[in-house]
Amino acid sequence: AQSVAQPEDQVNVAEGNPLTVKCTYSVSGNPYLFWYVQYPNRGLQFLLKYITGDNLVKGSYGFEAEFNKSQTSFHLKKPSALVSDSALYFCAVRANTGGFKTIFGAGTRLFVKA
């Protein structure tokens, strides 16, 4: 069965500092991995994805994520946080063994302080 763990309910960071939002996954076979962001009263928006190839994936708004197969992790990072990055972030996994079932983590609230 697929599962995603986001161990932190909330991450607090000062504006201008680097940020990391953690994600680990469990899936049979090779994973497709995604990060989505949700702003208040809105649906989720796609940030970036890992399908294959380079372990460092770059996405929207300056975000990037690093795939680590041995640690089954896919942490979201940004070198310099902005107050406008404050939102709810979701990690998601889909198995590359057939099917399109996409499972999301519980979400991590990012709070960037000015």
Added chain:
Amino acid sequence: DAGVIQSPRHEVTEMGQEVTLRCKPISGHDYLFWYRQTMMRGLELLIYFNNNVPIDDSGMPEDRFSAKMPNASFSTLKIQPSEPRDSAVYFCASSSGTEGIVAANEKLFFGSGTQLSVL
């Protein structure tokens, strides 16, 4: 494209009433997903369709929940009878892609959600 369209945006009903949530996916997308979001359980996959056919409904919580996709441009999620614990935000999402093949359009596009309150 207008994106994934959900209606209603808000629904307030009384326990025992039937609730129908509606979704129009992005034109050309062949996958449609229904998710439920609560503070306690996060974002749960309820069911997903491929080419209008339900593929996996293992996340549907009870027989009170049912989902249909009569055509490529419309899906409904029905709760009958509704209960207070069904209160949540229900999201519809759509996508296009080919199983097992790296495809550019494998991300999900989400609607704005329906906020359901069952009193």
